[in-house]
Amino acid sequence: MKKIKYSAAINQAQHLVMDKYESVIQIGVGINTPWYVGQTMNGLLNRYGEERMIDTPVSENATTGIAIGAALSGYRPILTFPRMDFMYYAMDQICNHAASLNYSLGGNSPVPLVIRAIINRKGEQAAQHSQAIHALFMHIPGLKVVMPSNAYDAKGMLIAAVEDNNPVIYIEDRELYEFESEVPEDYYTVSLDKANVELEGNDLTIVSSSYMMHQCRIAVKALAEKKISVDLIDLRSIKPIDSETILNSIRKTGKLLVVDGGWLTGGVAAEIISIVVTQGMQYLKSNPVRITLPDLPAPASFVLENAYYPDNTKIFQSAISLCL
């Protein structure tokens, strides 16, 4: 099987769904320029034209409503936010409308909308160009929220998201774009609600997602040299959360380290630990540990960024402390 980049996998998925379904359209700020979306949109404008690739004014609020309206009227839009930070402008449409319409209108108004949300960490971009606000969406009933960590899942989950009849927030971290993995060329889907046990081990469970999975992989290799074997779980979806897979692992290891790329308070790590404590307390041999961003806006300075973003060294050290 051919190895391709994460960004190429996203690109492939979009070519395949736009080819298969006439109803798939794309809309959003800067979708037709690599300036905003890297290489993920390569070839789409040429192949499908401006009618299906709608580059919009920076009107995130209206654009999101427009995507919802198109979704209610027979289309399956992919709406892209080149930075998650810009989504705050669209919160009314995402949370008040896309998420709850089907429920509050009695169940026959599906909103088949995919929202590609791009995290743009680091690069001295500071507080309003680098946020990872996935936990906010995890809180909203009616949304599905996925954040694939590798090219294979990126492709399969994007196709599954387009096929799904509900609004799906599909979160991608630009730091992952260059990472390669084996990806079949053909059309396939990956479930939107299953975690993946990427590595099996007995001493410790590490739960993570998206770019932080990459940091965990490095840490897990180093831990193996210290004879610590890790059950490494890639969440893939944070709404819904696959509790069963996590609890099964805790039953075996009794120890939990959660690594999330978002903020500490009210975040994904808090939710995972809450699940384990309320449903599997009896299996825990020690206090669960979480590694997240501090409750702080992202600083610009490179030096401060290094202090702000946790990396594999921190994961390694936390795992060692947990297993001592």
Place this chain on the structure above:
Amino acid sequence: MNEKLNLKESTFISILKSMIRIRFFEENVAEIAKRQEIQCPVHLYIGQEAIASSICADLRNSDYVYSTHRSHGHYLAKGGDVNKIMAEIYCREEGCSRGRGGSMHVIDRNVGFMLSSPIVGGSISIAVGSALAAKMKNKGQVSVAFFGDGATDEGVFYESLNFAIVNKLPMIFVCENNSFSTHLPDFLRQSNTSVSERVKGFNINVDKVDGNNPFEIYKSVGKMIEKARNNEGPSLIECTTYRWLSHVGYWQDLDIGYRKKVDVEQWMNRCPIKFLANELIQNEVITQDEFIKLEEEIKNQINNAVIFAKNSSSPDPIFIMEGLYN
């Protein structure tokens, strides 16, 4: 007046029927609310009936309509099922939204009534999304967004307007200017209280009409619908009007002090239903007897809707999660 009635006579009888249906419906809902048979907040449309009825008169079931918290009039004018909306106001399982939405979240997809949203300005952009879909499908459909002057205080209104114009969408923006945003009068919140004047710089086809005059509204929107169907882009119609009752509920809220009794009375004297009925009777389109008979028929229909709603079942909490995902 004869010139006006050269427009299709049967159309104005339909518009009159629609207006009476809305009036009786809302009067019934007010009574029900007063008797506390329902808890769901209701935003009544009494006084503004000419707008929904005249705008929707020539719309097809395949055309899209979007509404607001003040949803009942638009729903009924588009041909929505009267039993199902009444049951929804009672929050019953047989309601159009299965008791999950209530008065502010109504739907009848069979007639193109897509949704209502109580977030001020919240449904305008969604309506534009349907207009985008209509343009892509190229089957001559139009999309209509009803909203109040309060919604023009929201930024998303201008974003939506701009997008529809830039993309030449078959979209009609209907601003019902009743000059109040809940309690706050227009001159305390708007640099220019005329919405149609304010948006002229957008290069959109605009008209301002008397929202209590069905002839004016019908004539103006007819041209807009034609333009939209011919792919000639969006329009905005501003209809000046007045709501007789409170922002929410069955009372007149004169006690709050934001409007004067004399203003309310003046507008009530300009009742759009009385106006149209008189015109049609004077021009011998219908007789007084036919008008009374028409009122009786519609009264019965509304009474039956109340009976239907009361006989409907409450939603079963066992199924509370149903409809969250599709």
